[in-house]
Amino acid sequence: MKNFLTTTAVALALALPAYAAQDEVKEQIKDTASEAATAVENTADKVGETVAETADKVGETVAETADKMTPDTDQSMVQPPAIMPAEGYAVVEPATVTVEELEGARVYDANNEWIGEISKIIAEPSGQITTLVVDVGGFLGIGEKPVALNFDSFRLFRADDGKDLKAHVSTTQEELENMPEYES
Template sequence: MKRLLISTAMGLMLTTSAFADAHSGAMMTYQSEQTGDLYASNLIGMRIYSAEADYDALTADIVMQDDAEQNWDDIGEINDVILSRDGQVKAVILGVGGFIGIGEKDVAVDMSSIKIVNENDDPGDFFLVVKTNKEALTDAPAYERQDDVAMANDTVTSADRPMLAPPAVERDGYEVATPDQLTTEDLTGARLYGAKDEDIGEIDQLIVDDNGKLQQAVLDIGGFLGIGEHRIAVAMDELKILRPAEGGDVRVYIDATKENLESQPEYEG
């Protein structure tokens, strides 16, 4: 677990009465780390878990054993913290999705909905836990920054290029997988093959709509070591995803050749 400097009782900023008084007088200083303080710089990127069944029973004095998170759902990580101008924490931005089949999206939640659960007897080791589920995260509105450019403006839609039917391929030892059965890590970087198993590229990134639904995949076609690649966006419905029955890396198929795909409009997102 990571160490953070934010008092658990105070939230993510120094919001004691002495600190608040500083706004009306001379600058006050916070001279040394206190018991229970957490470093905000390390909060960013920390994993966060959904413990829907256990959440209500989790209290500040409970000490969890190693690997307790294996009984919870890893829903994503903390991407950012939103502060008001008076130093109060307004919300925490969570990057959620992937494993739950909704695609990656940012969701802003109140800090009070996140519990800090101790791991072992070291106060510096802990879990961040919320109470939620797949349906709630699917329905939760995606957080939008004012300077965000609508993702739809960056994508090449199906109207910009001919749609392809997914290839009718079957391979011994493999089974068909749908995007909602996979994580973003399973798909990002996965090799892309033509219907005759020719290696034609890889999945570079995934595109979601305003509701966090997985819509398209950006493909890197050809090239070598990132040089000379041609990037195109295709609908997920154009792809067939196979994964080994015993587990392992997925194989993604498209009913086209490298030459066909290199002639299609390039993605510029």
């Protein structure tokens, strides 16, 4: 029995410091975890502030750019083409054309090449048409870009049989695709 008590005393003498050290290690881990959580929280706050500041700067830049862009500025480069009607077509006075006839009409450049179609007509409350939105580019209706042009920049032609209406502009498809996108 004396041996048993001696062995137990030696075992306890060796184990107690290790057991006490285990509690100390747990406290160090808790402290380290707490410090890491605080550092992450502080970093997240700084990132949030930076993102908010950047978003404000981008918003200001977009607003300044939008203020500089007016429909008259963007559309003034487009003038009515000086072309003769194709065979079987005659020049049409814009005042004689209805909204229904214009919507979906094909648009051609000065070289009589198809570049898009009219997707939207904008009129004043009096009914006078002011702007035509032309969908240009894309493939099979996918990826088209709507651009707004003054109604005065179009030259209209109607087929002799009265069934087809063509709209011509003096710009190329590439020039239209480089214009700002119309957003309704």
